[in-house]
Amino acid sequence: MAKKKATEPRPKAKVTAKVAETKAKPEPKVQLKGLVEPKAHGQNFPAKATSRATLRASVKPAVKARAEDAPQVASTKVGTSVLNDSQRKVVEHGRSPLLIIAGAGTGKTLTLAHRTARLIVDGAPPDRILLLTFSRRSAESLLQRVAQICNESVSNDAEGGACAPARTKVWGGTFHATGARLLRSQGARIGIDPRFTILDQSDSEDLLEVLRTELRLAEVRKDFPKKGTCQGLHSGWINSGLKLDAFVNASFPWCKPHLDGLRKLFEAYAERKRSQNVFDFDDLLLFWNRLLAEPVAGPLIRKRFDCVLVDEYQDTNPIQSQILRQLCPDGQGLTVVGDDAQSIYSFRGATVRNILDFPKQFPDATVVRLEDNYRSTAPILDATNTIIRQVSEGFAKELRASRTGGQPPQLLACADEYAEARAVVDRIVRHQKDGVPLRQQAVLFRASHHSLAVEMELARRQVPFHKYGGLKFADAAHVKDLVAFLRLAENPMDLVSGMRLFKLFPGIGQKKAQGIMEEVIAAGGGLECLARSKVPAATAPSWDTFRSLLGTLTRTPSPSVTGQIDQVLKFLTPLVRQKYDDPEQRIEDLNKLRGLGERYEDRSAFLAELTLDPPSSTRDFATAGAREGDKDALVLSTIHSAKGLEWEAVTVINATDGGIPSARSMESAAQLDEELRLFYVALTRARTWLTVTYPRYRSSPQASWGGFDQPTLTRFLPARIRRLFESRNA
Structure with missing residues (x-):
């Protein structure tokens, strides 16, 4: 790959407006607030999947400093003496557009928190600051830091200034949640009913499958794409901003013979969503973008915020970029933070062009690089700096280690994938004996199936592990069952939720469930028509109880969120025991979901939260302390989930x-x-020890001789870079 140093990316302006995604009840420190009409003053992997506890005394990393260990400010008016020079430039920057290129492990969160606090001290009303992140948990964590900095500043300042209310008034949330919030409050101006419900990815697939069947597309062409492919293609197309044929030619060329059928399917999908008042994830961005272009709502939203700060800017897609340009046309008050070297989500529609072109979009933008790394040792950074220079375009940066000493990274050649697995587990066990907890070790891979041999070896040697990158908690069938009750009560036109519920009953299959739900839709969402539905004899005994439950859930005023969940659990628990394996664990999961519901004052906020930012597992419901107490276990993860x-x-x-x-x-x-950036992300997760392994031979059913093929070492480690590794044979 040709090496080409990036010149200063040309200013590109885009403000991602993120509004508090939910109306969560106030927490002790930080409250995420919902967007309201402006007053006269002018919506993978657990965030802490691994513990960051200090190592036992027997482990002696070169230095203990890390990004989050950078000193906290305790000086008057949010002092910056404890920050490094680049961080101080960020914090003290004025209101003109600012792009922060934050390398891996350079204290990005600390810096962004200090900048937010400084804006407040300099007079920005906290409730006019919008902080956009890619998860609610990230927003909460960052806002807690802002509150801490402001509280410390207040304790050193008799007057307290503007910092005092910061912890309860700064806005924070995700793109999609902000879009949902704005569309509920302002969407009527573009014809949107604010009572809409939101489809997650699997719900979108299910609705596409219903339409795919209705249109008989698979009958005409047996090889017509399945529902998962249709959903991925549709989402990528919407986020790309391209015409359908251009997108299919570029990204799904094997689907070109099905272009006419796909066009019919997507037209029917858009119409069905409109008629049932449901939105998928992409609609939240698409219609938010349209809302900003509306003559009345657009200016109203733009005037709502003086300062907009966007985290992980390298992960934004073209529609999000358009939203930002509409939100902050001249870039004033706009701060974006990201690292082009960690842009790895194009399969979700993200484009590295947004961050690379920021200086071109905003010619007066200031670019500040954070290059002091508090995570990795110098030998690891020497290797990763050299590796990322192979990228064809990017911001030139050189991460500098704050830690001294350290071992060079290891490159291990193995006979085959089984020898590779044995060597990997040998190292893991050796580290554990030397005092490194399993939870502080990780095995990373490009695709989930790459870890199968390692998993077999771990099981053989009875080494506990957790694997990430698979099914999320909210995607589990029993969780979706409970949520479907609440979604149907919130929006009785929701075909997918209604069909899911009806199929819980004996004798009701796909066709019957769809027929019942079509009766409800024909009645304008009147659930009373269920009393006239002809259901199988096996269903009749529980049908009246089911209808009574729906009546309770739709009553005005409705019970509390936990009250509604309790009512659903009374009905659902016997069905879980009848329908699923391991029912007691599933019931425990549902009770934990009830605990999450205690945080929300209304059902729509709870459903938005669970759909837009779902927990990855039940561990996400635990406090940090409880997670620390989990059984020590190795982490296996796809690289994407480890970012x-x-x-x-x-x-x-x-x-x-x-x-x-x-x-x-x-x-x-x-x-x-x-792919090079993805490899770089994997390597920069390491603090003290980094090992890269590869098999010289690999079993393969396609191999022409002996059932083995002979893979080559990744092209990202040419000879000149391998000199920075200690190479060995397993």
């Missing part, structure tokens, strides 16, 4: 061409650049 995390010891496996870069992502320079 933003760190461990003392990291092993990256299957570093081969076809592994990383993936065999499916080697057709263009842009694809290879993203």
